[in-house]
Amino acid sequence: MDARFTAEQDEIRRTLRELLHKRCGPEELRAAVDTPAGHDPALWTALAEQLGLPGLALPEGYGGAGCSVTELALACEETGRALAPSPLLATAVLTAPLLLALGTDAQRADLLPRIASGALTAALAVPGPALATALGLTGHDPRGEWAGGGRAGGVQARQADGGWRLYGQVDQVLDGHSARLLVVAAHAGGFARSRVLLFLVRGDAAGLTRVRQTALDATRAQARLQLRHVEAELLGHGGDDVLAALARLGDTAAACLAAEAVGAAGRVLERTVEYVGQREQFGRPIGSFQAVKHRLADVYVQVQAARSAAYYAAWATTQGERVGGLALAQALQALRGAAAEGIQSHGGIGVTWEHDVHLYFKRAAGDELLFGPVHRLRAHAADLAHVFEEAG
Numbered sequence: 001m002d003a004r005f006t007a008e009q010d011e012i013r014r015t016l017r018e019l020l021h022k023r024c025g026p027e028e029l030r031a032a033v034d035t036p037a038g039h040d041p042a043l044w045t046a047l048a049e050q051l052g053l054p055g056l057a058l059p060e061g062y063g064g065a066g067c068s069v070t071e072l073a074l075a076c077e078e079t080g081r082a083l084a085p086s087p088l089l090a091t092a093v094l095t096a097p098l099l100l101a102l103g104t105d106a107q108r109a110d111l112l113p114r115i116a117s118g119a120l121t122a123a124l125a126v127p128g129p130a131l132a133t134a135l136g137l138t139g140h141d142p143r144g145e146w147a148g149g150g151r152a153g154g155v156q157a158r159q160a161d162g163g164w165r166l167y168g169q170v171d172q173v174l175d176g177h178s179a180r181l182l183v184v185a186a187h188a189g190g191f192a193r194s195r196v197l198l199f200l201v202r203g204d205a206a207g208l209t210r211v212r213q214t215a216l217d218a219t220r221a222q223a224r225l226q227l228r229h230v231e232a233e234l235l236g237h238g239g240d241d242v243l244a245a246l247a248r249l250g251d252t253a254a255a256c257l258a259a260e261a262v263g264a265a266g267r268v269l270e271r272t273v274e275y276v277g278q279r280e281q282f283g284r285p286i287g288s289f290q291a292v293k294h295r296l297a298d299v300y301v302q303v304q305a306a307r308s309a310a311y312y313a314a315w316a317t318t319q320g321e322r323v324g325g326l327a328l329a330q331a332l333q334a335l336r337g338a339a340a341e342g343i344q345s346h347g348g349i350g351v352t353w354e355h356d357v358h359l360y361f362k363r364a365a366g367d368e369l370l371f372g373p374v375h376r377l378r379a380h381a382a383d384l385a386h387v388f389e390e391a392g
Contacts, residue, residue, distance in 0.1 A: 038221025048118020055116025080263030135250025176223035217366030254324030
């Protein structure tokens with residue numbers, strides 16, 4: 001493994017950091033999360049047209065850049081540094097890979113070029129608070145019971161009038177209120193013979209109600225979807241192993257999320273180090289106190305270790321090694337620790353709404369609610385590696 005980044009990868013990081021520095025400062029960030037979409041559409045257009053971010057990991061035949069998960073993870077690291085609210089995670093990380101893996105030739109040809117250009121945003125809708133389970137990050141469910149079915153709720157799919165209709169409710173859908181395309185996981189086949197399928201639903205479909213929800217992390221816009229006999233199109237041919245595809249997606253998504261968390265952790269640590277060099281007590285900067293130095297040094301080690309794990313996880317996706325969940329656990333713990341130390345070191349100002357440091361702590365807590373928690377990520381990784389099994 002060559003741990004050095006290529007010139008192209010370094011250029012992706014540099015240009016994206018410069019663009020976000022100009023277009024997504026603290027004031028722009030707060031203005032964006034207060035818009036109906038939860039992000040700045042003009043910034044998303046710039047990310048798509050100037051940098052080709054939505055299609056970074058899509059094949060060139062569909063208008064993408066043909067890069068690997070590593071390049072996408074590096075882009076997520078930079079958006080994490082700025083806490084940039086955008087459809088990147090929902091569209092490019094969670095949805096586009098499913099369309100590429102399971103879609104028919106016609107579906108790919110229709111949807112992927114529009115995603116790569118930034119014209120089409122998409123969201124993955126998984127019933128209930130089960131996204132981490134569906135992606136195989138915190139557990140293994142070979143029957144897809146996380147999707148509901150029967151009396152358990154979720155979303156039901158039935159064939160009618162030569163097509164499919166969906167009925168049910170989905171909560172906590174990232175960018176679900178603004179995405180123009182929804183990929184909805186639903187049960188089909190009745191209670192006894194039910195199976196999980198994925199369906200394509202237009203954002204303006206009749207019978208679909210979308211409501212943006214108040215989230216702990218305002219930079220991660222979420223929505224509740226209600227489907228009342230909504231017309232849908234089956235993704236793929238119906239014979240695909242949807243659960244296996246979601247598990248594969250989970251590993252790549254975890255690598256990107258880990259890189260994003262590392263970017264946020266690194267940035268809040270930088271801001272904290274800068275602040276302790278300015279804040280004075282007893283006539284000297286508090287950053288000169290040995291206790292403060294030691295605490296921030298510990299955070300630095302955690303962040304650097306998490307960064308290495310995130311980079312390795314992104315590289316390992318092309319080698320068939322599943323370590324994304326473990327890298328995500330380490331990154332989320334590093335972000336939580338860095339944000340907590342940031343609040344502590346900033347003193348009274350660190351807990352005010354006007355300061356930005358609390359946004360990083362909310363990102364850590366919000367991501368654990370969606371994709372964790374950390375101890376379950378680690379426990380499942382240990383199960384996959386058979387760490388605690390007795391030798392036969």
